Amino acid sequence: MKIYGKKRALNALTNFGRSGRMPHALLLYGARGIGKRTLADYVAMGYMCEKHGAVPCMQCNECRRVSEHIHPDVVYPLKLMGDKERYNMDGLRQLISDCYIKPNDGDIRVCIFEKLDEMRPEHQNALLKFIEEPLDFNRYIFTAEKKVSILETILSRVTAVEVDGADGADLWAALAEKGIGGERAEELYARFGGNIGAALTFEESGEELQYMTAAVNAAEAIAGRRESACLMALLSLKTREELFETLGILSDIFAEAAAKRGGKEPAGAFRAQSDKLAAGFSTKALTGLYNEAVRLYGMSFTNPNLRLFAGECCGAFFTVMEK
Ligand SMILES: [Zn+2]
Incomplete structure (x- = not known):
């Protein structure tokens, strides 16, 4: 296992390790593909490593078992939830009760909860007490793309580290x-x-990844003030997960454009689109678009009808940009 980039996040984690204050509950957040899972494994290695250094050696037998996902005391709850890999109450209750038993091999168990931002509020609530009154031998690592769908009560109990790119x-x-x-x-x-x-x-x-294409096309349509093209882009998506990803990317593009408008040169992934938006809209309009994208992103898993929701998103963007 090799880790590329993510320098700021690695620095933060190394500092925790050096000071011996690795948080009991850690949240790693950042864009899809940025390497949150890799970094979660790296933190788990830090707990398990035979060398007990400030950072994992990444070579000993324990580190190797973590990187190969065969360590009995590094648990990935999402994988234990049954076929659908969606968090559900029965699965979570079982997991929590299993976690009251001591770890198999060593002194510590690490639970890596992936996609916390896709976990429904009632399931997040079920976890609250579990992370609030941690048992000595349990550590929790959460991953999420954005913090916006995570309950405040959970956020206040975790230490959040943003995962930066390469x-x-x-x-x-x-x-x-x-x-x-x-x-x-x-x-x-x-x-x-x-x-x-x-x-x-x-x-x-x-x-081409469909959600990425849709985000690029929607951003282009907004830049060109073509509402029907924006709607077509969003209607090309087949699942809520895709729409969720698309809204996440759109919020990044709007944030990038607003930063450019403010004279900054962010190293974003969608330069062409954010350039066009920065040239065509005021900071106020771009901030409005960003806020709408974040709000809708937070709603994408509660809205029952994909096509109606796509229409609502489009309407919201064109209303806020014309204000
Ligand atoms: Zn090691």
Whole structure:
């Protein structure tokens, strides 16, 4: 296992390790593909490593078992929830009761709760007491794309660390490891910025990721003030998960455009679209678009009808930008 980029997050984690104050409950948040799961495994290695250093050695038998996902005391609850890999009350209750028993091999058990922002509020509530009164041998790591769908009561009990992307050199190294170089690497960097996971998924699947295409097309339509094109882009999505991803990306694009408008040069992944938006809209309009995207992102799992919701999103964007 190798870790590319994520320098700020790694620094924060190393500081926790050095001071011996790794938080009992940690939240790693950042874009899809940015490497939250890899970093969660890295933190789990830190707990399990035979060398007991401030950072894991990443080579001993314990570190190896964690990286291969075969360590009996590193638990991925989402994988234990049954076929659908969705959090559910029965699965969570079973997990919680299992976690009151001591770990198998060592002194510590690590629970890596992925996609906390996709967990329904009642399920998050069920976890509250569990993380509030932690048993000595349990540690919790949560991952999420954004904090907006996470209950305040949970947020106030975790230490949040933002997972940052890779710089050009790191992306190049990660791509080179997969035999990708030259012009193709340039293209991927232009398209995905420092998001190594998104670049590799795109490269390996050989096809455009639908939610990403929809986000780019919707942003272009908004920049060109073409409401029906925006609606078509969002209606191209088949699942709530895709719409959720698209709204997440749109909020990033709007934030990037607002930053550019304010004279900053953010290293975002969607330069062409954020440039157009920054040129065509006021800071106020861009902030309005951003706020709407974040609000709708938080609603995407509670809204029952995908097509109606796509229409609502589009209407909300065009209302706020014309104000
Ligand atoms: Zn080790």
